[in-house]
Amino acid sequence: MPPHTSTPKIEFVDVSYHVAGTQVLSGFNLQIANGETLVLLGRSGSGKTTTLKLINRLVSPTSGEIRVDGKPQQQIDVIRLRRGIGYVIQEVGLFPHFTVARNVGLVPKIEGWSEDRIQARVQELLQLVGLEGTLASRYPHQLSGGQRQRVGVARALAANPEILLMDEPFGALDPLTRDEVQREFLSLQQQLHKTVVFVTHDLHEALRLGSRIALMEAARLVTVLSPHEFLKSTDPWASAYVRAFGAGLEAAADRGTR
Amino acid sequence: MKVLRFMLQNQTQVRDLTLEHLWLVGVSTILAMLIGIPLGILIAHRTRLNKPVLASANIIQTIPGLALFGFLLPVPWLGARADRLAILALTLYALLPIIRNTYEGIRGVDPAVIEAGKGMGLTESQLLYQVELPLAVSVILSGVRVAVVISVGLATIAAAIGAGGLGEFIYRGLSMVDNRVILSGAIPAALLALLADFGVGWLERRLQPK
Numbered sequence: 263m264p265p266h267t268s269t270p271k272i273e274f275v276d277v278s279y280h281v282a283g284t285q286v287l288s289g290f291n292l293q294i295a296n297g298e299t300l301v302l303l304g305r306s307g308s309g310k311t312t313t314l315k316l317i318n319r320l321v322s323p324t325s326g327e328i329r330v331d332g333k334p335q336q337q338i339d340v341i342r343l344r345r346g347i348g349y350v351i352q353e354v355g356l357f358p359h360f361t362v363a364r365n366v367g368l369v370p371k372i373e374g375w376s377e378d379r380i381q382a383r384v385q386e387l388l389q390l391v392g393l394e395g396t397l398a399s400r401y402p403h404q405l406s407g408g409q410r411q412r413v414g415v416a417r418a419l420a421a422n423p424e425i426l427l428m429d430e431p432f433g434a435l436d437p438l439t440r441d442e443v444q445r446e447f448l449s450l451q452q453q454l455h456k457t458v459v460f461v462t463h464d465l466h467e468a469l470r471l472g473s474r475i476a477l478m479e480a481a482r483l484v485t486v487l488s489p490h491e492f493l494k495s496t497d498p499w500a501s502a503y504v505r506a507f508g509a510g511l512e513a514a515a516d517r518g519t520r
Numbered sequence: 521m522k523v524l525r526f527m528l529q530n531q532t533q534v535r536d537l538t539l540e541h542l543w544l545v546g547v548s549t550i551l552a553m554l555i556g557i558p559l560g561i562l563i564a565h566r567t568r569l570n571k572p573v574l575a576s577a578n579i580i581q582t583i584p585g586l587a588l589f590g591f592l593l594p595v596p597w598l599g600a601r602a603d604r605l606a607i608l609a610l611t612l613y614a615l616l617p618i619i620r621n622t623y624e625g626i627r628g629v630d631p632a633v634i635e636a637g638k639g640m641g642l643t644e645s646q647l648l649y650q651v652e653l654p655l656a657v658s659v660i661l662s663g664v665r666v667a668v669v670i671s672v673g674l675a676t677i678a679a680a681i682g683a684g685g686l687g688e689f690i691y692r693g694l695s696m697v698d699n700r701v702i703l704s705g706a707i708p709a710a711l712l713a714l715l716a717d718f719g720v721g722w723l724e725r726r727l728q729p730k
Contacts, residue, residue, distance in 0.1 A: 318639055344641030355636025359654050368650075369640055417640070427639075 269332040271296040271425065271457040272317060277326035279312055285481045286312045290326070292476060292483060296424075299451060299458040301472030303465065303503070308478040310461040314427050317459060318347045330425070345369060348418030348426040348456075352433045354410050356402040362388070362413050363398040369421045387416040392446055408439040415447075419454075426456045432467065444470055465507045469493070477503070523707070526700040534689075538708050541685035544603065544678055545671045545712075548610035552667060556615045557660065560622020561648065570623060577616040585677045588612070593681065606675065606683035613674055614667035621663025625656030658728040665720040672713040676705065686712075 270293035279287040287309045294300045302310040315321045316328055319340050328335045335343065356365050364371075366387055367380040375383070385395050391412040402410055411431060418426060432440045444467065451458065462468055468475050469489045477484040477492075477500055484499045492500055527534050563570040583591075588609045592598055598605050629652055637647045653660075679687025689705025 320635070320638060341641050341643055344639060347639075347641075349636065349639030351632060351636060351639070353630075353632035355630070355632035355634075357633060357637070357651060358630070368642075372642070372646065414636075 270294055270329075271331065272459070273329040273332070274313075274316075275327045275329065277316065277323045277328060279309075279316065279321060279324050287316075287323075288481050290483055292486065294457060294459060296457055297455040298473045299460060299471055301468040301475045302459065302461045302478060303463065303468045303472075303475050304478035305463055309481045310463075310478055311429055313478070314429055314459060314461050317425070317427055318344050318349055345373065345421060346423050346425065348420075348423040350411075350414050350418045350426070350428045350431045352430040354402075354414040356410060356413060356417070358402050360401075361398065362400050362402070362405070365402070365413060366398075366417045366420050368417070373421055383420065384416075387419055388413075390419070390450065391416045407435055408443060411435060411443060412446075415450075419456075424457060426458045428458065428460045430461055430463070433462070433464075440467075447471060465503050523700050523703045527704050527707075530704065534704060534708060537684065537686050537688055537705070538712070541672070541675055541687075541709065541712065544606050544610060544675045544683065544685050545668065545716075548607045548671055548675075549614055549664065549668050551607070551611040552614035552618050553664060555611070556618030556663075557622050559615075560619045560660070561626060561652075563619070564623045564626035564652075574616075574620060574623070577619050580612045581616045585609070585613070585674050586680060589677065589681045602678070602681050602683035605681060606678035606685075610671050610675060610678075614671055617663040617666040617670070618660070619663075621666075622656065622660050625659030625663075626652050628659065629655045658724045661720055661724040661727065665717060665724065668716040668720060669713050672709060672716060676709055 272292075272294040274290050274292040277287060277290040278285070290309075290313065292300075292313075302313055304310050312321060316323055317330075319335060330338065330343065356362075357368070360368070363381070363384045366384045367375075370380045370383055384398055388395055388398060393409060393412050393416070397405070397409065397413075402413070405413065411434075414431065432443050435443065448471065460468075460471060462471075469492065472489060474486055474488055475492050476486045477497075479499050485495070485497050487495055487497075487500065493504060495501060495504075559573060563573050580588075589605065592605050592609060595605075598608060633651060633655070634647065637651050642650070675685050676687035676690055678685050679691050686705040686709045690702050693699065693701030693703075693705065
């Protein structure tokens with residue numbers, strides 16, 4: 263449950279975004295509380311990723327306003343804003359010419375931390391995301407997909423941001439590894455209490471990780487519900503989701519018996 | 521053997537013309553890099569400019585070498601000294617491979633890497649120097665390599681306007697109908713081209729990102 267703070271950590275006020283005549287996001291209003299994990303759920307093209315990128319200003323809204331800590335985003339220097347927000351994407355985007363240690367330590371280094379402090383931080387973070395410290399000297403291409411994604415999370419956490427944006431971070435992983443990193447994410451979040459905005463199209467993942475689920479469809483926010491409310495919801499889109507996943511599971515289990 | 525004997529007899533001249541040749545190629549390549557790399561970076565970031573810039577460099581490339589030297593001859597300050605003129609012409613020819621490879625090297629960087637870098641709050645110049653250029657460096661250098669090899673060959677024409685270089689032997693040999701003299705210019709020029717190809721290729725591999 264979101265704690266009872268007066269100002270939301272992130273706030274969308276009447277935000278619209280269109281590009282080349284296409285409405286990507288329209289009339290979007292949402293408040294994200296400090297320390298919660300808000301999942302943006304929806305199908306491809308529903309506007310989830312754009313919503314995420316509006317937060318760290320990789321895209322700027324056509325109209326409306328986004329506030330971070332109650333402050334309109336335009337009043338914050340964009341570089342400062344981004345350094346205070348961790349960003350994890352499905353393709354991970356590790357720098358292929360940097361070792362794991364340099365990848366994770368890049369933002370601290372730019373922020374002028376001492377070499378010793380960076381080294382200590384890198385080791386601490388690798389341990390936090392369940393990786394051996396000896397991986398620090400490896401290059402990204404020497405890691406498995408799951409390891410790369412963990413390094414991506416470590417890198418996003420490096421400068422201790424209060425907000426973490428995650429765009430289908432576990433989407434490309436095999437089911438076993440995904441299950442593992444989802445579990446790790448939950449225990450990590452219990453220690454760290456970051457404000458997390460998490461994009462997925464997987465209802466299982468949404469139910470498991472989210473403290474609230476914001477359902478999006480065709481550039482609009484349909485509804486925001488807790489996981490339990492979501493399962494019982496009579497909203498046509500929400501129940502369509504539950505049906506699609508439920509039916510999918512049954513059909514999968516039925517294979518070969520009929 | 522006769523060629524070798526001739527070259528040994530004229531050692532100092534072979535050496536001087538080789539050095540002159542190297543000077544023409546070296547200075548023009550450095551100038552072309554100083555202009556071409558920033559231009560390549562610019563058009564990789566402002567894609568609207570890439571067509572006009574690449575097209576201009578392409579057009580320059582299609583002007584026959586001898587004609588370009590001739591066109592530039594009446595230009596006041598330039599025409600006064602043949603080596604200036606030769607360096608300018610060689611620089612213009614070297615631009616296309618350098619601009620094009622810089623552009624393609626930077627455009628070829630994985631978009632996910634760029635997005636992650638931007639999202640982390642890297643400034644444009646941090647992104648350029650720490651990510652884009654290091655990842656594009658081997659593609660850029662292979663453009664430089666092509667430019668150098670072309671320049672070594674093209675610089676032999678510079679002798680036609682009196683700019684010196686190994687072309688002197690070639691022109692002299694042609695008018696004397698003496699193969700020894702022609703080869704005394706052609707062999708060192710070919711060796712220079714091979715050496716430059718090897719040298720820049722070595723650098724390219726050294727700087728290749730892991």
